[in-house]
Amino acid sequence: MGVVIGVDIGGTKIAAALVDESGRILSSVRLQTRTELGREFVFEQLKGAIGELMEGAKSFGEEVLAVGMGSPGVIDPASGVVIKAAVNLPQWQGISLKQLVEEHFGVKAFVDNDVNVMALGECMFGVAAGLQNIIFIAIGTGIGGGIVIGGKLYHGSRFTAGEVGHITVIPDGPKCPCGNYGCLEALASGPVIARRAEEYMAKGVKTSLRTIAGDGRVTCELVAKVASDGDVLCRRLFEEAGRYIGIAISSLMNAINPDCVVIGGGVAQAGELILSPIRDEVALRALSPVPILQSRFGDSAGQIGAAALAWFYLKAVA
Numbered sequence: 001m002g003v004v005i006g007v008d009i010g011g012t013k014i015a016a017a018l019v020d021e022s023g024r025i026l027s028s029v030r031l032q033t034r035t036e037l038g039r040e041f042v043f044e045q046l047k048g049a050i051g052e053l054m055e056g057a058k059s060f061g062e063e064v065l066a067v068g069m070g071s072p073g074v075i076d077p078a079s080g081v082v083i084k085a086a087v088n089l090p091q092w093q094g095i096s097l098k099q100l101v102e103e104h105f106g107v108k109a110f111v112d113n114d115v116n117v118m119a120l121g122e123c124m125f126g127v128a129a130g131l132q133n134i135i136f137i138a139i140g141t142g143i144g145g146g147i148v149i150g151g152k153l154y155h156g157s158r159f160t161a162g163e164v165g166h167i168t169v170i171p172d173g174p175k176c177p178c179g180n181y182g183c184l185e186a187l188a189s190g191p192v193i194a195r196r197a198e199e200y201m202a203k204g205v206k207t208s209l210r211t212i213a214g215d216g217r218v219t220c221e222l223v224a225k226v227a228s229d230g231d232v233l234c235r236r237l238f239e240e241a242g243r244y245i246g247i248a249i250s251s252l253m254n255a256i257n258p259d260c261v262v263i264g265g266g267v268a269q270a271g272e273l274i275l276s277p278i279r280d281e282v283a284l285r286a287l288s289p290v291p292i293l294q295s296r297f298g299d300s301a302g303q304i305g306a307a308a309l310a311w312f313y314l315k316a317v318a
Protein backbone atom coordinates (compact mmCIF):
# COMPACT_ATOMS: atom_id res chain seq x y z
CA MET A 1 0.00 0.00 0.00
CA GLY A 2 2.71 2.46 1.01
CA VAL A 3 2.78 5.61 3.12
CA VAL A 4 3.95 9.19 2.69
CA ILE A 5 5.79 11.61 4.95
CA GLY A 6 4.14 14.99 5.55
CA VAL A 7 6.43 17.74 6.83
CA ASP A 8 5.20 20.98 8.36
CA ILE A 9 8.13 23.38 8.28
CA GLY A 10 7.73 26.30 10.65
CA GLY A 11 9.90 29.09 12.00
CA THR A 12 10.16 27.41 15.42
CA LYS A 13 9.56 23.72 14.75
CA ILE A 14 9.66 21.10 12.03
CA ALA A 15 6.85 18.59 12.57
CA ALA A 16 6.71 15.51 10.36
CA ALA A 17 4.44 12.49 10.23
CA LEU A 18 4.06 9.15 8.48
CA VAL A 19 0.59 9.25 6.97
CA ASP A 20 -1.36 6.51 5.23
CA GLU A 21 -3.72 6.79 2.28
CA SER A 22 -6.70 7.57 4.51
CA GLY A 23 -4.94 10.51 6.18
CA ARG A 24 -4.18 8.61 9.39
CA ILE A 25 -0.95 9.46 11.24
CA LEU A 26 1.10 6.32 11.99
CA SER A 27 3.93 8.11 13.79
CA SER A 28 5.31 11.60 14.07
CA VAL A 29 8.42 13.53 15.02
CA ARG A 30 9.02 17.11 16.05
CA LEU A 31 12.34 18.99 15.96
CA GLN A 32 13.32 22.57 16.68
CA THR A 33 13.99 24.60 13.53
CA ARG A 34 16.60 26.86 15.21
CA THR A 35 16.79 29.29 12.29
CA GLU A 36 19.35 31.36 14.23
CA LEU A 37 21.87 28.55 13.62
CA GLY A 38 21.75 29.13 9.87
CA ARG A 39 20.56 27.47 6.70
CA GLU A 40 22.71 24.33 6.89
CA PHE A 41 21.48 23.56 10.39
CA VAL A 42 17.83 23.93 9.31
CA PHE A 43 18.51 21.57 6.37
CA GLU A 44 20.01 19.03 8.78
CA GLN A 45 16.92 19.26 11.00
CA LEU A 46 14.66 18.76 7.98
CA LYS A 47 16.69 15.76 6.80
CA GLY A 48 16.79 14.44 10.38
CA ALA A 49 12.99 14.53 10.73
CA ILE A 50 12.45 12.83 7.36
CA GLY A 51 15.22 10.28 7.98
CA GLU A 52 13.77 9.26 11.31
CA LEU A 53 10.37 8.59 9.75
CA MET A 54 11.97 6.69 6.85
CA GLU A 55 13.40 4.34 9.47
CA GLY A 56 10.05 4.30 11.26
CA ALA A 57 8.28 3.21 8.07
CA LYS A 58 10.50 0.11 7.91
CA SER A 59 9.31 -0.97 11.35
CA PHE A 60 5.72 -0.77 10.05
CA GLY A 61 6.80 -2.77 7.00
CA GLU A 62 5.75 0.15 4.80
CA GLU A 63 7.42 1.79 1.84
CA VAL A 64 7.67 5.60 1.78
CA LEU A 65 6.25 6.62 -1.62
CA ALA A 66 6.85 10.38 -1.39
CA VAL A 67 7.54 13.32 0.89
CA GLY A 68 5.16 16.29 0.97
CA MET A 69 6.20 19.58 2.56
CA GLY A 70 4.40 22.72 3.60
CA SER A 71 6.60 25.76 4.11
CA PRO A 72 5.95 29.42 4.81
CA GLY A 73 6.55 31.80 1.93
CA VAL A 74 5.64 32.02 -1.74
CA ILE A 75 6.43 28.72 -3.44
CA ASP A 76 6.46 27.55 -7.05
CA PRO A 77 5.07 24.03 -6.67
CA ALA A 78 6.48 22.81 -10.02
CA SER A 79 10.13 23.57 -9.21
CA GLY A 80 9.69 23.46 -5.43
CA VAL A 81 11.57 26.76 -5.17
CA VAL A 82 10.80 29.23 -2.40
CA ILE A 83 10.36 32.37 -4.51
CA LYS A 84 9.81 34.67 -1.58
CA ALA A 85 10.85 33.48 1.86
CA ALA A 86 8.74 34.31 4.90
CA VAL A 87 10.18 36.56 7.61
CA ASN A 88 10.34 33.64 10.04
CA LEU A 89 12.36 31.48 7.62
CA PRO A 90 14.63 33.84 5.65
CA GLN A 91 17.08 30.99 4.90
CA TRP A 92 14.71 29.40 2.40
CA GLN A 93 14.95 32.22 -0.20
CA GLY A 94 15.70 30.76 -3.65
CA ILE A 95 16.06 27.18 -2.35
CA SER A 96 14.37 24.21 -4.03
CA LEU A 97 13.15 22.15 -1.09
CA LYS A 98 11.86 19.60 -3.60
CA GLN A 99 15.29 19.08 -5.16
CA LEU A 100 17.03 19.02 -1.78
CA VAL A 101 14.86 16.20 -0.45
CA GLU A 102 14.72 14.23 -3.72
CA GLU A 103 18.52 14.25 -4.09
CA HIS A 104 19.17 13.35 -0.48
CA PHE A 105 16.60 10.59 -0.05
CA GLY A 106 16.01 9.40 -3.61
CA VAL A 107 12.26 9.67 -3.17
CA LYS A 108 9.71 11.93 -4.89
CA ALA A 109 9.14 15.19 -3.03
CA PHE A 110 6.51 17.91 -3.32
CA VAL A 111 6.28 21.31 -1.69
CA ASP A 112 3.72 24.06 -1.40
CA ASN A 113 2.85 26.93 0.89
CA ASP A 114 2.04 25.76 4.44
CA VAL A 115 -1.53 27.07 4.51
CA ASN A 116 -2.22 25.88 0.95
CA VAL A 117 -1.41 22.31 1.97
CA MET A 118 -3.75 22.62 4.97
CA ALA A 119 -6.54 23.57 2.56
CA LEU A 120 -5.82 20.49 0.45
CA GLY A 121 -5.68 18.35 3.62
CA GLU A 122 -9.19 19.47 4.61
CA CYS A 123 -10.46 18.63 1.14
CA MET A 124 -8.88 15.17 1.07
CA PHE A 125 -9.10 14.03 4.70
CA GLY A 126 -10.83 16.67 6.81
CA VAL A 127 -14.22 18.24 7.40
CA ALA A 128 -14.45 19.12 3.70
CA ALA A 129 -13.67 15.57 2.51
CA GLY A 130 -15.43 14.85 -0.75
CA LEU A 131 -15.94 18.53 -1.63
CA GLN A 132 -14.21 20.10 -4.63
CA ASN A 133 -14.25 23.83 -3.93
CA ILE A 134 -13.21 25.15 -0.55
CA ILE A 135 -11.62 28.14 1.09
CA PHE A 136 -9.47 27.38 4.13
CA ILE A 137 -8.54 30.14 6.56
CA ALA A 138 -5.91 29.66 9.27
CA ILE A 139 -6.30 32.16 12.09
CA GLY A 140 -3.33 32.16 14.43
CA THR A 141 -0.36 34.49 14.92
CA GLY A 142 -1.23 35.72 11.44
CA ILE A 143 -4.09 34.96 9.09
CA GLY A 144 -3.45 32.86 5.99
CA GLY A 145 -5.59 31.05 3.50
CA GLY A 146 -5.71 28.43 0.80
CA ILE A 147 -8.15 27.97 -2.08
CA VAL A 148 -9.07 24.63 -3.63
CA ILE A 149 -11.01 24.73 -6.89
CA GLY A 150 -12.11 21.58 -8.68
CA GLY A 151 -10.16 19.49 -6.15
CA LYS A 152 -6.90 21.28 -6.96
CA LEU A 153 -5.02 24.05 -5.19
CA TYR A 154 -5.45 27.39 -6.87
CA HIS A 155 -2.11 29.27 -6.91
CA GLY A 156 -2.83 32.29 -9.08
CA SER A 157 -0.46 33.74 -11.67
CA ARG A 158 2.38 34.51 -9.21
CA PHE A 159 1.67 31.76 -6.63
CA THR A 160 0.30 34.25 -4.10
CA ALA A 161 -3.41 33.33 -4.20
CA GLY A 162 -5.18 32.83 -0.90
CA GLU A 163 -3.62 35.70 1.05
CA VAL A 164 -6.92 36.34 2.78
CA GLY A 165 -5.23 37.93 5.83
CA HIS A 166 -4.43 40.99 3.72
CA ILE A 167 -7.94 41.70 2.53
CA THR A 168 -8.75 45.27 3.59
CA VAL A 169 -11.61 45.29 6.08
CA ILE A 170 -11.30 48.86 7.40
CA PRO A 171 -9.72 51.29 4.88
CA ASP A 172 -8.07 53.46 7.55
CA GLY A 173 -7.72 50.73 10.18
CA PRO A 174 -4.61 49.67 12.13
CA LYS A 175 -1.33 49.17 10.30
CA CYS A 176 -0.59 45.61 9.18
CA PRO A 177 2.91 44.05 9.06
CA CYS A 178 2.50 43.99 5.23
CA GLY A 179 2.49 47.81 5.19
CA ASN A 180 -1.18 48.33 4.41
CA TYR A 181 -3.83 49.57 6.80
CA GLY A 182 -6.90 47.75 8.07
CA CYS A 183 -6.01 44.28 6.79
CA LEU A 184 -7.96 41.38 8.32
CA GLU A 185 -4.73 40.14 9.95
CA ALA A 186 -4.31 43.46 11.76
CA LEU A 187 -7.85 43.14 13.15
CA ALA A 188 -8.53 39.53 14.02
CA SER A 189 -5.36 37.46 14.59
CA GLY A 190 -4.63 35.77 17.95
CA PRO A 191 -2.11 38.40 19.11
CA VAL A 192 -4.54 41.20 18.12
CA ILE A 193 -7.32 39.65 20.24
CA ALA A 194 -4.91 39.45 23.20
CA ARG A 195 -3.72 43.02 22.67
CA ARG A 196 -7.27 44.33 22.45
CA ALA A 197 -8.02 42.63 25.78
CA GLU A 198 -5.10 44.47 27.36
CA GLU A 199 -6.22 47.78 25.86
CA TYR A 200 -9.72 47.39 27.31
CA MET A 201 -8.29 46.41 30.71
CA ALA A 202 -6.03 49.48 30.67
CA LYS A 203 -9.18 51.57 30.10
CA GLY A 204 -10.67 49.99 33.23
CA VAL A 205 -13.29 47.76 31.58
CA LYS A 206 -14.52 45.18 34.07
CA THR A 207 -13.39 41.62 33.31
CA SER A 208 -12.39 38.51 35.22
CA LEU A 209 -9.45 38.22 32.79
CA ARG A 210 -7.55 40.67 35.00
CA THR A 211 -7.67 38.34 38.02
CA ILE A 212 -7.08 35.17 36.03
CA ALA A 213 -4.11 36.54 34.05
CA GLY A 214 -2.57 38.03 37.21
CA ASP A 215 0.93 39.24 36.37
CA GLY A 216 1.13 36.77 33.50
CA ARG A 217 0.84 37.52 29.82
CA VAL A 218 -2.61 37.73 28.26
CA THR A 219 -2.88 35.29 25.35
CA CYS A 220 -5.72 34.65 22.93
CA GLU A 221 -6.04 31.18 24.45
CA LEU A 222 -6.59 32.71 27.88
CA VAL A 223 -9.13 35.19 26.50
CA ALA A 224 -10.99 32.19 24.98
CA LYS A 225 -10.96 30.34 28.29
CA VAL A 226 -12.35 33.33 30.20
CA ALA A 227 -14.88 34.00 27.43
CA SER A 228 -16.18 30.43 27.64
CA ASP A 229 -16.84 31.05 31.34
CA GLY A 230 -19.18 33.86 30.26
CA ASP A 231 -16.98 36.95 30.70
CA VAL A 232 -18.67 39.77 28.76
CA LEU A 233 -15.54 41.60 27.59
CA CYS A 234 -13.77 38.43 26.43
CA ARG A 235 -16.85 37.29 24.54
CA ARG A 236 -17.07 40.70 22.91
CA LEU A 237 -13.47 40.45 21.70
CA PHE A 238 -14.28 37.25 19.82
CA GLU A 239 -17.46 38.83 18.48
CA GLU A 240 -15.41 41.76 17.14
CA ALA A 241 -12.79 39.52 15.54
CA GLY A 242 -15.48 37.18 14.17
CA ARG A 243 -17.30 40.10 12.63
CA TYR A 244 -14.18 41.21 10.72
CA ILE A 245 -13.49 37.64 9.60
CA GLY A 246 -17.12 37.31 8.51
CA ILE A 247 -16.89 40.49 6.43
CA ALA A 248 -13.83 39.12 4.59
CA ILE A 249 -15.39 35.68 4.13
CA SER A 250 -18.58 37.21 2.71
CA SER A 251 -16.57 38.86 -0.07
CA LEU A 252 -14.69 35.62 -0.72
CA MET A 253 -17.97 33.70 -0.91
CA ASN A 254 -19.38 36.24 -3.35
CA ALA A 255 -16.29 35.97 -5.55
CA ILE A 256 -15.74 32.21 -5.45
CA ASN A 257 -19.02 30.59 -4.31
CA PRO A 258 -17.21 27.64 -2.64
CA ASP A 259 -18.86 24.48 -1.27
CA CYS A 260 -17.76 25.47 2.24
CA VAL A 261 -15.27 27.53 4.22
CA VAL A 262 -13.05 25.78 6.77
CA ILE A 263 -11.57 27.69 9.70
CA GLY A 264 -8.36 26.39 11.31
CA GLY A 265 -5.36 27.70 13.22
CA GLY A 266 -5.01 28.37 16.95
CA VAL A 267 -7.86 30.90 17.19
CA ALA A 268 -10.29 28.35 15.68
CA GLN A 269 -9.81 26.30 18.85
CA ALA A 270 -12.14 28.86 20.47
CA GLY A 271 -14.91 27.06 18.55
CA GLU A 272 -18.35 28.67 18.60
CA LEU A 273 -16.99 31.77 20.37
CA ILE A 274 -15.47 32.78 17.05
CA LEU A 275 -17.52 30.70 14.58
CA SER A 276 -20.89 31.97 15.68
CA PRO A 277 -20.16 35.70 15.06
CA ILE A 278 -18.50 34.76 11.74
CA ARG A 279 -21.67 32.91 10.65
CA ASP A 280 -23.90 35.79 11.80
CA GLU A 281 -21.93 38.30 9.75
CA VAL A 282 -21.84 36.05 6.70
CA ALA A 283 -25.62 35.52 6.93
CA LEU A 284 -26.02 39.30 6.79
CA ARG A 285 -23.61 39.95 3.95
CA ALA A 286 -22.96 37.02 1.61
CA LEU A 287 -25.25 36.71 -1.40
CA SER A 288 -25.22 32.93 -1.15
CA PRO A 289 -23.89 31.81 2.26
CA VAL A 290 -22.32 28.33 2.47
CA PRO A 291 -21.40 26.27 5.57
CA ILE A 292 -18.53 27.48 7.77
CA LEU A 293 -16.82 24.51 9.40
CA GLN A 294 -14.15 24.15 12.07
CA SER A 295 -11.03 22.13 11.22
CA ARG A 296 -10.61 19.07 13.45
CA PHE A 297 -6.90 18.60 12.81
CA GLY A 298 -5.63 21.05 15.45
CA ASP A 299 -1.84 20.87 15.72
CA SER A 300 -1.55 18.19 13.04
CA ALA A 301 -3.13 20.24 10.23
CA GLY A 302 0.24 21.11 8.67
CA GLN A 303 1.54 17.53 8.67
CA ILE A 304 -1.69 16.03 7.38
CA GLY A 305 -1.89 18.78 4.75
CA ALA A 306 1.69 18.15 3.60
CA ALA A 307 0.91 14.42 3.38
CA ALA A 308 -2.25 15.24 1.41
CA LEU A 309 -0.06 17.14 -1.06
CA ALA A 310 2.10 14.04 -1.57
CA TRP A 311 -0.95 11.78 -2.00
CA PHE A 312 -2.50 14.31 -4.38
CA TYR A 313 0.48 14.18 -6.77
CA LEU A 314 0.96 10.42 -6.43
CA LYS A 315 -2.67 9.88 -7.43
CA ALA A 316 -2.43 12.46 -10.22
CA VAL A 317 0.28 10.44 -11.98
CA ALA A 318 -1.18 7.01 -11.13
Ligand SMILES: [Zn+2]
Nearest residue numbers: 166176178183
Ligand atom coordinates in the same frame (compact mmCIF):
# COMPACT_ATOMS: atom_id res chain seq x y z
ZN1 LIG B 1 -1.71 43.19 5.48
